[in-house]
Amino acid sequence: MPTQKIPRAPQKAMLGKHFYVITVGKMTGVFFENWEDVKPLVLNVSGSQYQAFSTYDAAREHYAACYREGVVRVVRNPGDHEVYGSLARAKQRIE
Numbered sequence: 001m002p003t004q005k006i007p008r009a010p011q012k013a014m015l016g017k018h019f020y021v022i023t024v025g026k027m028t029g030v031f032f033e034n035w036e037d038v039k040p041l042v043l044n045v046s047g048s049q050y051q052a053f054s055t056y057d058a059a060r061e062h063y064a065a066c067y068r069e070g071v072v073r074v075v076r077n078p079g080d081h082e083v084y085g086s087l088a089r090a091k092q093r094i095e
Contacts, residue, residue, distance in 0.1 A: 019059035023066040024049040024073045026084050029092030030059045041084075045075045063092070 020031045025042040035052070042048035049071075053059035066072050074090040084090060 018052040018054060019056050020050060020052055021059050021063045021066075022048075022050045023063065023071055024075060026074065026076060026080050027090045028063075028072050028074055030056070030063050032056070044077060047075070067093075 017032065017034060020033065020035070020038045022028050022031065022038070022041055025045050025048050027041050031038050031041075038050070042050050051062065053062065063072070072091060074087055076084075076087065076090075081087070
């Protein structure tokens with residue numbers, strides 16, 4: 001299944017922003033946004049897993065470890081594909 005490659009981002013988060021790692025949610029990967037922008041990706045997802053990091057390297061390392069362990073999982077509710085796109089693009093991959 002094709003997946004998105006983790007994008008490069010600034011090494012340190014700007015004031016008020018973090019790098020969010022979602023390992024179980026509507027989309028998974030490393031996100032550099034405000035919590036209010038990331039929250040819908042885990043809201044109403046049973047067993048959602050996420051964590052905030054202050055550096056990109058720490059966030060990427062955590063996501064990569066979870067990916068290698070096979071614990072990264074996309075969970076969708078009916079109608080989510082209309083908002084978040086296809087499942088094929090919902091899981092960032094590690095290279």
